[in-house]
Amino acid sequence: MLYINCPHCGMRSQNEFSYGGDASVKRPELNIEVSDQEWDNFVYNRKSLRGKHLELWQHISGCRQWIKVERDTATHEIFRTFKADEEVA
């Protein structure tokens, strides 16, 4: 079971969190023209990376904040975690 450092609460076990997918996906702005391809990429197309992956988790049984977790999908190593509004350098 993963051990995730919630930037708001500290180290917590995975069973307090819910997975939310790729954190690098950016929703297109509202009220703008979006091509089929762009929209498909946003809704459906994801890379299944082996290695470092920035992903979203929600601390659903804790502070309910969505956070970003930088994790290796092969080794499960977690490198860094970020608040929702933190820029990932």
Add this chain to the structure above:
Amino acid sequence: MTQAFRIENGGLINRDKKLSFKFNGKNYFGYEGDTLASALLANGVHLVGRSFKYHRPRGFFGAGVDEPYAVVQLYRNGETEPNIKATEQELFEGLEAKSVNCWPSVNFDIGAINNFLKIFLPAGFYYKTFMWPKSFWYRIYEPFIRKAAGLGVASTKHDKERYEHKYEYCDLLIAGSGPSGLAGAYAAAKNGAKVILAEDKPRFGGSLLTSDVNIGNQSGKDWAEGIIAELKTMPNVVVKNRSQIFGYYDHNMLVMSEKVSDHLPSTKKYHPNKRLWYIRAKEVLISSGSIERPIVFGNNDTPGVMLSSAAKEYLKVYGVLVGRKPLVFTNNDSGYETAIEFKKHGVDPVVLDSRKNAESEIIDEAKNLGINIKNSYVVVAAQGYKKVKSADIATISEDKKQLGKIESIQCDCICVSGFWTPTIHLASQSGNKTKFKEEIDAFVPGQSKQNEITLGAANGVFSLDETLKTSFKAGSELSKKITENDNEIAIPNVVEKKSSQHDKFWCVPLPKGKNYKRFLDFQNDVAVSDIEIALREGYRSIEHVKRYTTLGMATDQGKTSNLNGLQLVSEIENKVVPAVGHTTFRPPYTPVSIGAIVGREVGKHSKPTRKSPMHSWHEKNNAVFVDAGIWLRPRYYKRGNENLFEASKREAKNVRTNVGVCDVTTLGKIDVKGPDAAELLNRVYTNAWLKLPVGKARYGVMLREDGIVMDDGTTTRISENHYHMTTTTAQAANVLSHLEYYLQLVWPELNVNVVSTTEQWAGAAIAGPKSRDLLQKLFPNSDVSNEGLPFMGYMEGDLFGVKARIFRISFSGELAYEVNVESDYGNFMWEKIIEVGEKFNIQPYGTEALSTLRIEMGHVAGSELDGRTIPFDNALEGLVSKKKDFIGKRSLQRSAFIAEDRQRIVGVVPLDKQTSIPEGSHLVKDDKAPLPNPKLGHISASCWSVEYDNPFSLAILKDGKNMIGQKLFAMSPLKNKVIPVEIVSSHYVDPKGERVRS
């Protein structure tokens, strides 16, 4: 009363406490501190089972977790449990056990005919044979294999025992309480670290209990006892016996199964049977020791052939002789230690050493004791069927290929030692890539992967002195990093006898003209010849060889067989062992009770149960409940002998004619507050929200980004910046997360807060033509007229002193209201509604009537919003704004979603107006068409229309818009029904929606 094979004195058992037990129906006795295995051996019982494939007689091979044979069915306190290792099961008064895998009895086993058919049962036999003819599988092969397979029978009764889960955190977790574990634990504890020391056996000390060593001028055993006693007094230390760490998972999470009660005749009150520990450790010290490995020779599975370390353990721990004429067969010095113990207890062993000459302190001691030692000798085959009677032995050439003349030697047991295999399972599970260590012919852990370190025999270090030094140091350094204490510990002097190099020899060749079975894997009857066949047939990867031959599978997971298997494969393949590699070690290390894994989450505890504040009223009034997610909701209120159908019809009809009340507390409720609340709703819902006035409710539909309907419900503007959102019962949690996602990640600039208020409000839906009259009586000071509170209006009211929210919204399609009060007043509200409603003939209605009412009105619910439909499919496209953007809007332009013949909700009525259509039935054009009959749509929900008194269903139908009036067939192969139907509008009752506005 004496036991034939129990020595007079010695051992760690309590001879003052006799325990009686039963094995295969026969009465025996043993002592407190015995295992079932040691007690049976003390009574001279060696035959305990039959082997898996050939049903050959099986005895005891080990003395602990590595045991491949002695798996029994246990009976304890009226319960039965299969797959119990007799070598691990502690004896208790009244224990009962039976052999498994034999019929009719262990002494006369019909399956043993397989032994004579074994030429027909080689590796892959089942795969090859049971393939054809196909029709035989179901009727003949499968039942046969099922009967033949398995080790014991699982109970079909409810398990009365209780199992617990425990979460624990520590600085240092230590797996195994042998010399390495004790030293590491002691050093870390002295530095103030929080330590957990786990030992799978009842007694702490590991190899120190049986080895002839001195530590700090005490025997190894006494030293271990002293350390454990001191650790137990330290507040920062938890020591646990009978506790097996069986899995090493991500981020230093380890799982341990503690057998709390298995050693007792029955579980004490308030105690669990087992406790599963989830331990998050900062550092892990793996001191799991090593397991002796066998040497392969002919008929090496005969009862009486066992590991030499096990023979020594039975003698030193339990005071039991495994035989009176022992033959020790060894390729290293460990066999001599066993021989010396025999000799000390007046038994004369014969030692066969495969080495030509070997010199060491241990061997010298054996010689001095006058033990008969035969160098360059091997056991060619054991003789005897149910018990070893003699052994065929011979000299062996130095290249280990040529056997000398076969001689026979009388013996009643053969204690075999083929050197030691480090127990690397936990290290490997942690992700550690193991490496092959030539000097010991075995794998040891490589570079640490997580925060783990492996020491002592588990790391291939068999010198006690070195083990203690490295373990004290490791315990001290690991803890120093965490506690920043550095308390020096004097490392005690060690006296141990030096041993000599083992012989790299693991398999005795077959003598000319003999075809003895030479077993590698004892639990699965995998012999040398099976591996040879697998390789001959082209299997190369060790993982494939394992699966084809079953080498290393089953409950012992090859603890005694894996390395010899690898040796054989590497020899035939002409590769070195590390090039063959080993199969993956996966948790659990040893079988774990399903009960322990499930813990307390059984029966009603498998999930939480949510009840509305009015639950006890429903109970008192004969409600029959139904699970709605984790909520319990009244399905109907039973009157007299009514069934579900009759009761729900009565309830629904009463809503259409008088007034009914339904508990709608379970609906999800979310408070949406902030200056940008309207903007959020406008982006989340498909329809427009910016102009909704205060005091008004609006129905809304929200989509996922892929255009699929996520949820629907009404949201009410309570005040300028305050909205009360409702969701369906099922989607409440998802909708909240959905809103939080957009607020926190996508549109953080929106100044809005959302919070669940589902449990803060109790809700009652009051529906029916008389609902307004009732409402007026409930709120005499409020103007609830059609003008004062119009459709989709909202007001606050005073319910006999309790503040209430009144919404004029309707799910039933009737004139209807929903009243909310704070949860604590829920029951008060409900009783008032029932009391005042009496003169309007009010009846409570459950979810079944609720469904009927919404279905015949064509209102959609979860069965239509099933994660596959868009607004158009549900005839909700009128709610989709063309002017503004919202979540999922762009997806609605997908070609499939705008197709001319897009599926759409319709009503379905059976032509005979009698036959109810099963939900899930498919709609087809031609009921006689060949299969697969093209499906046009499916029945999503069915009811008995109380308005028209005939069955009515909703369906999602291809090109539904143009299908009204068509005649189709509803087919349910599951229920074996074909029903001719007519497609009608989904708005079966009150299509103009006049009643809700009346």
